[in-house]
Amino acid sequence: MVTNSSEGASAFGDHREVVSPHRIGGESKVQEFLRTFRCSRDSDLGTFLHDRAIFYEKKGRARTYLIVDSDDEHDTIVAYIPLAITHLTVCEDTPLSKTIRKRMDLHDNMTDAYLIGQLAKDDRVEERMGHELIRVAINLIRPGFEMFGCRTIRIDCKEPLLKFYEREGFFRISTEPVDGLYRMVCLI
Numbered sequence: 001m002v003t004n005s006s007e008g009a010s011a012f013g014d015h016r017e018v019v020s021p022h023r024i025g026g027e028s029k030v031q032e033f034l035r036t037f038r039c040s041r042d043s044d045l046g047t048f049l050h051d052r053a054i055f056y057e058k059k060g061r062a063r064t065y066l067i068v069d070s071d072d073e074h075d076t077i078v079a080y081i082p083l084a085i086t087h088l089t090v091c092e093d094t095p096l097s098k099t100i101r102k103r104m105d106l107h108d109n110m111t112d113a114y115l116i117g118q119l120a121k122d123d124r125v126e127e128r129m130g131h132e133l134i135r136v137a138i139n140l141i142r143p144g145f146e147m148f149g150c151r152t153i154r155i156d157c158k159e160p161l162l163k164f165y166e167r168e169g170f171f172r173i174s175t176e177p178v179d180g181l182y183r184m185v186c187l188i
C-alpha cells in the first residue's frame with residue numbers, strides 16, 4: 001500500500017484510494033511512481049503528471065490527487081484529479097441561465113472558482129469511471145466550500161468531452177472555445 005491515509009470521501013471500493021502524492025514518500029519515490037502513468041489519448045495529461053505535478057504541488061499552485069489501486073504487491077495509478085483555485089469572467093452573451101449566474105455571485109461579471117484540472121485515467125483502465133471521478137473531485141472541493149465559501153467549480157475541456165461534462169451537470173459559460181478549450185461550470 002502506498003499510504004495509510006486517503007483523501008476525501010471516496011466513491012470507490014476497498015482496493016482503491018484517493019491519495020496525495022506527498023503521502024507516498026520522498027520526491028524521487030513519488031516521481032518514479034508518477035512516471036508509471038500513461039494516457040495516450042491526450043499526451044499532455046501524462047506529461048502533466050510526469051513533469052509538472054510535483055512542481056505545482058511545491059509551489060502551492062495546484063493539488064493533484066491520485067486514484068490508486070492496491071493489492072498485496074502493487075500500487076497502480078488508475079487516474080488523477082488536479083485541483084486548484086482560479087477565477088473566471090462571464091461574457092455578456094453567455095449561454096448561462098440567469099439563475100445560474102445569480103448563484104455564481106458575479107461581481108463585474110467575474111467570480112472566484114475551484115478548478116478541476118483535466119481529469120485523466122490510465123490507458124490500462126477499461127472500466128468507465130468518469131462519473132466517479134467527478135464525484136470524488138466535488139467531494140474533495142466540498143470542505144473548501146464549507147470553510148471558505150465559493151460555489152463555482154470550473155472545468156476547461158476539449159470539444160469531444162463537452163457532452164460528458166454536460167451529462168455530469170456542467171454548463172458552458174461561452175459558446176466559443178478559448179485557446180481550444182470550452183470553459184464550463186457547475187455549482188456546489
Ligand SMILES: CC(C)(COP(=O)(O)OP(=O)(O)OC[C@H]1O[C@@H](n2cnc3c(N)ncnc32)[C@H](O)[C@@H]1OP(=O)(O)O)[C@@H](O)C(=O)NCCC(=O)NCCS
Nearest residue numbers: 041042118119120121127128129130131156157158160164
Ligand atoms: C476524461 C476521462 C477521465 C473520463 O473517464 P471515462 O471512464 O472515459 O468516462 P466515461 O466512460 O464515463 O465517459 C467519458 C466520455 O468522454 C469520451 N472521451 C473521454 N476522453 C476523450 C478524448 N480525449 N477524446 C474524445 N472523447 C473522449 C469517452 O469516449 C466517453 O464518451 P461516451 O460517453 O460518448 O462513450 C477519460 O476518458 C480520459 O482519461 N480521457 C483522456 C484524457 C482526457 O481527454 N481528459 C479530459 C480533458 S478535458
